[in-house]
Amino acid sequence: MSSSASSVRLRPPGEHRVLGVLGGMGPLATARFYEAVVRATPADHDQLHIPTVIWSDPRIPDRTAAILGGGPSPVPAMVEGARRLEAMGAEILAMPCNTAHAFLPAVRAATGTTWVDMIGATLDRIARTGAERVGILGTRGTRAAGLYDAAAAPRGLDVFYPSDTDQSLLIDDAIGHVKSGRRLLRAERLVAAAAARLHAAGADVLIAACTELPLVLGAASRVVPVVDSLDCLASACVREVATAVV
Amino acid sequence: MSSSASSVRLRPPGEHRVLGVLGGMGPLATARFYEAVVRATPADHDQLHIPTVIWSDPRIPDRTAAILGGGPSPVPAMVEGARRLEAMGAEILAMPCNTAHAFLPAVRAATGTTWVDMIGATLDRIARTGAERVGILGTRGTRAAGLYDAAAAPRGLDVFYPSDTDQSLLIDDAIGHVKSGRRLLRAERLVAAAAARLHAAGADVLIAACTELPLVLGAASRVVPVVDSLDCLASACVREVATAVV
Numbered sequence: 505m506s507s508s509a510s511s512v513r514l515r516p517p518g519e520h521r522v523l524g525v526l527g528g529m530g531p532l533a534t535a536r537f538y539e540a541v542v543r544a545t546p547a548d549h550d551q552l553h554i555p556t557v558i559w560s561d562p563r564i565p566d567r568t569a570a571i572l573g574g575g576p577s578p579v580p581a582m583v584e585g586a587r588r589l590e591a592m593g594a595e596i597l598a599m600p601c602n603t604a605h606a607f608l609p610a611v612r613a614a615t616g617t618t619w620v621d622m623i624g625a626t627l628d629r630i631a632r633t634g635a636e637r638v639g640i641l642g643t644r645g646t647r648a649a650g651l652y653d654a655a656a657a658p659r660g661l662d663v664f665y666p667s668d669t670d671q672s673l674l675i676d677d678a679i680g681h682v683k684s685g686r687r688l689l690r691a692e693r694l695v696a697a698a699a700a701r702l703h704a705a706g707a708d709v710l711i712a713a714c715t716e717l718p719l720v721l722g723a724a725s726r727v728v729p730v731v732d733s734l735d736c737l738a739s740a741c742v743r744e745v746a747t748a749v750v
Numbered sequence: 751m752s753s754s755a756s757s758v759r760l761r762p763p764g765e766h767r768v769l770g771v772l773g774g775m776g777p778l779a780t781a782r783f784y785e786a787v788v789r790a791t792p793a794d795h796d797q798l799h800i801p802t803v804i805w806s807d808p809r810i811p812d813r814t815a816a817i818l819g820g821g822p823s824p825v826p827a828m829v830e831g832a833r834r835l836e837a838m839g840a841e842i843l844a845m846p847c848n849t850a851h852a853f854l855p856a857v858r859a860a861t862g863t864t865w866v867d868m869i870g871a872t873l874d875r876i877a878r879t880g881a882e883r884v885g886i887l888g889t890r891g892t893r894a895a896g897l898y899d900a901a902a903a904p905r906g907l908d909v910f911y912p913s914d915t916d917q918s919l920l921i922d923d924a925i926g927h928v929k930s931g932r933r934l935l936r937a938e939r940l941v942a943a944a945a946a947r948l949h950a951a952g953a954d955v956l957i958a959a960c961t962e963l964p965l966v967l968g969a970a971s972r973v974v975p976v977v978d979s980l981d982c983l984a985s986a987c988v989r990e991v992a993t994a995v996v
Contacts, residue, residue, distance in 0.1 A: 531788045531799040538806070539781035548930040553777040553808035559838065560784070562799035592805065592834055684794040 520554045521745045524594025524617070526585045527560035529567065529601035530683055533715030533734065534560045537600035540738035554745050557592040559585045567603040568645030579607050583614045590617055598622070598741050602642055602713045602733055606649035618744070623655045625740035626711055626733040631659045635709040638663045639702030641675060641695065641730075642713030652713060664705065666698050674698040675714075682716040696723035703728040766800045766991045770840025770863070772831045773806035775813065775847035776929055779961030779980065780806045783846035786984035800991050803838040805831045813849040814891030825853050829860040836863055844868070844987050848888055848959045848979055852895035864990070869901045871986035872957055872979040877905045881955040884909045885948030887921060887941065887976075888959030898959060910951070912944050920944040921960075928962040938966040945970035 527534030569575030681691035773780030815821030
């Protein structure tokens with residue numbers, strides 16, 4: 505199929521396609537993602553916003569545990585959620601969870617709908633800024649699955665991570681604090697310490713590659729620019745639902 | 751049916767019923783409502799949160815216009831949304847929009863699921879504080895439908911509203927600014943001016959009875975306590991989904 509066979513135009517205002525969100529990984533990130541979609545939508549009254557269906561299922565098994573070999577696969581629950589969203593009329597699907605993208609190929613194969621890829625959307629935005637060396641703040645699962653590594657190379661980007669010790673003592677602990685809703689100031693200090701080390705190691709920019717982290721990025725973003733993967737996914741979804749291929 | 755035939759217990763952690771949210775009225779309020787549900791849920795990891803399905807349909811016709819006689823009924827679109835939520839497995843339903851509650855009796859009659867009523871949840875919280883005179887900051891539609899008036903009397907509360915001029919020049923304009931996402935500082939000043947008038951007229955407490963208003967309540971809440979109907983609905987939903995009638 506040649507790309508010259510189709511072209512892209514903006515759909516008329518109020519005729520967006522329906523966005524489906526496979527959420528609950530975690531729940532707060534899902535709420536923040538939907539708010540980011542609303543804020544990224546050019547609309548001055550309700551009726552121009554994007555019809556959206558959200559299936560937020562916090563019972564989906566832990567993604568990092570599954571990648572590291574210690575837990576059940578989240579794929580069956582993710583596929584069931586995606587099919588529910590399709591049954592509700594979703595025409596474009598997205599998952600506001602970086603680690604879950606390790607399972608996107610399996611979920612995509614079981615569904616018939618277009619997915620917007622959070623990893624690609626985030627790296628595309630960074631590639632446009634001219635940055636080259638990218639530090640990743642994310643879960644152990646996102647790192648072990650090599651999600652950003654695989655997608656960075658074709659975009660001419662070099663990605664790297666905190667040391668094993670920093671990952672464990674700074675990032676994993678900070679994510680745990682956010683998920684529990686407690687000790688957020690401590691979490692912010694931990695993330696800032698990790699950001700300073702990555703900046704010293706040569707990072708031009710960091711990716712908040714876990715959707716729990718943006719809540720505690722304030723101090724880190726005063727050390728080095730931080731791109732929020734949740735915002736990148738939201739903007740990419742708004743572009744996608746507003747676009748018709750004709 | 752005697753109420754003594756049943757009693758109430760808390761369901762085990764992780765066995766909440768599924769919450770369904772009929773949203774999009776407006777979209778930003780829907781995002782904020784879901785965040786309020788997450789924050790009101792006692793949970794220290796993802797799997798203890800409430801499974802939630804959200805149908806956020808900003809194409810639902812304007813509720814205030816329908817109440818005032820100038821627009822199409824939102825009921826068909828609301829019923830269709832509620833049925834989609836039921837088909838997704840929702841066991842408890844809620845609408846984070848005060849004005850939409852004018853149509854709750856019609857929507858409830860067309861659905862088979864328990865609804866949590868935002869108006870009742872908000873007045874219940876106020877009645878527990880001992881306040882008696884309640885000023886209402888809401889849309890012209892909420893006011894014309896008499897939603898708070900009807901529910902206040904049996905709770906021993908006296909509700910009243912801004913003057914027609916204040917409603918038009920302060921509240922209606924402020925809500926319009928929030929819906930457009932522009933001039934939020936001006937909206938905050940308009941709401942504070944209306945709050946000061948209601949306080950001077952004897953209000954012990956105000957209700958933010960439009961889900962767009964909490965974004966611009968900062969200055970008003972320094973004049974007189976303001977109860978956010980969105981938070982009251984969120985807390986009531988968390989209690990309801992965690993409760994089993996046995």
